[in-house]
Amino acid sequence: MRLPNGYGSVHKLSGKRRNPWRARKTAGWDVDPESGIPTQKYETIGYYPTRQEALQALADYNSNPYDISVSSITFSDVYSMWSKEYYATLKNDSSARSYKAAYKYCEPIYAVPMRDLRVTHLQGVINDADVGEATKSRMKSLFNLMYKYAMTHDIVNKDYSALFVQKVGKRDKSQRVPFKNSEVQQLWKLRSFGVTDMILFSVYTGFRPSEVLLIETKNVDLARWRIKGGMKTEAGTDRMVPIHPMIRPIVQDHYNPENEFLFPNEQGQLMTYDQYRGRFKKVMSRIGTVHTPHEARHTFISCAKHYKMDNNLLKAIVGHKITDITEEVYTHRPYSDYEGAVSLISYDGADIEYESIDAEWD
Template sequence: MKNPNGYGSVFKLSGKRRRPWAVRITTGWTDDGKQLVEYLGYYETRQKAMLALAEYHNNPYDLSAGKITFKEVYERFKKEKFPKTLKSNQSGYQMAFNRSKMLHDMKFVDIRKSHMQSVIDNCNKSHDTLRKIKVLFNQMYKHALENDLAQKYYSRFVELPKNKDKSTRKPFTMDEINLLWDNIDRFDNIDAVLIMIYSGLRPGELVEIKNENIYLDKRYFRGGFKTDAGTNRVIPIHKKIHRLIENRMDPKNEYLITNFEGNKLSYYTFYHERFKKIMEQLELDHRPHDCRHTFATLMDNAGANKLSIKRIMGHAAKDITDKVYTHKDIEQLLIAIDKIK
């Protein structure tokens, strides 16, 4: 079906290209009737190109790379990125954007390293906040370069100050871990704390584990998010928590960790109503992420293979070229995790 006059067109470029489908918009006409056009962008498939054209007409913006502002690039980035991003990361991007107010109305092509560096240098917040601002800059430039809205990756030159923030994360001591084991039959949910300590799971990842992704006979489960390396990774089950996981699994429930009705438990509820209560009962001073830090410490102290530690914890590494796990890979992860005694 032909598009209406002036609607724009989608066509395939010649040659071998990663994004061969181009979208072109009519922006006007010369005095002698010649059509004036601007390119909306380039896409991997015709379907994506048609969708981009339709979205443009639902919410038109100035296509000229010389006119589009930082704020407009952010709105485009947001529309593309947020549907595929966790809410916690969305909040981080929005916070970083709000902290970059001095750039909002600047033409994107006029922004240089010095402008972004000024945002960082004049933001009197934590190092983690500054890091999130730079992450946003990098993501926006990636989007801009992919859509021909920028010619140079200026954000890569932005520098963060030395991190002087004292880390609040501290691993559980062996005495504290033994205290958890000693009280596992006395207090509910201590098993969930131990599962995190012996798996390296983030607390937010723990409440997302589904029973269907747990393979007790093969001693591993799949789970995780946040990074490409961390999403849906294979996590071996340490022998000490095998029974704890088995006891938690209920065929009537979808998730491993649930509320009293057997439904999915939110991270907020897990932290405030369960984890904090355990820490108070045992007079311990820890936050949920300390469990993950403890796992890393235990693995390192046991001399586990560095690459295996990265794969289990979902850390990006140059040595990890894909996310395909063979039987041999899983065996290596089990060997690594069983080094913890």
């Protein structure tokens, strides 16, 4: 059937194309000053693989007209505009780095106009990404934030990121198993292999794996043996953690003012969590055991509890909120208290049989 006057048109372009069908609208007329003959001007709404999809795009436009120039704004364009505003609001660079890492895996849709993206595109990019569940969840969060920005600025009129849920395997925190003393002792004998130093660093500081990766060299104080780092919670962000005497040689060996991070990858750049996790598994295989990267933190906390470290000092060191008002508001401790608390950590002697860890300490 012929389309109504002023409705727009759909036609197929010549040659072999992935999206040969063009939907367009009349944008006005040009009149030849000599002949007086008018020539119609068009604005393209988009290009589509089938005639039906082009007609649907034309129908969508007519039911809800928008600035056609906006239709050419790609996923990559929106990321550029959104990130410039959003990253400026962050207190530190840690969250920005995680979103930048997630964005790298969205390359298949970089050049796709934001208005043309659908749930299948977004879900497909996540499903096809060869990364862990944490990064896939971050990709979903990135989509949510970008669509919120695009809706606010009238770039899209529908939030497709809200139409699917990224399912992540639920962690059973009660199954966290701390390293045995004998396993930590094996790690010391294996220091030169892979990321063993980073694992030892974790079991003597209590930093989360992601926090270890983000420790910046400029925040390592070799004169007073302390490190500023941490993220995830208000209590955990940029906390000061004493460097245990046992791992001072490790920190010294990795300290390089020319590197941004204390534990960079081979290219001197930020090591991603997926890179670390793969190398962590190789170390576990070498010593003949099975653990997750997060269990190094559980080991520190379990050891601290075993040696009766002050509970509020422990919470401050590992970045958990202190709920004791007297302690949080009115008590001012000397830094030597924290150094003394960390010095309690020891993995000498026979193995200790730990019970399961409370989820509070994850």
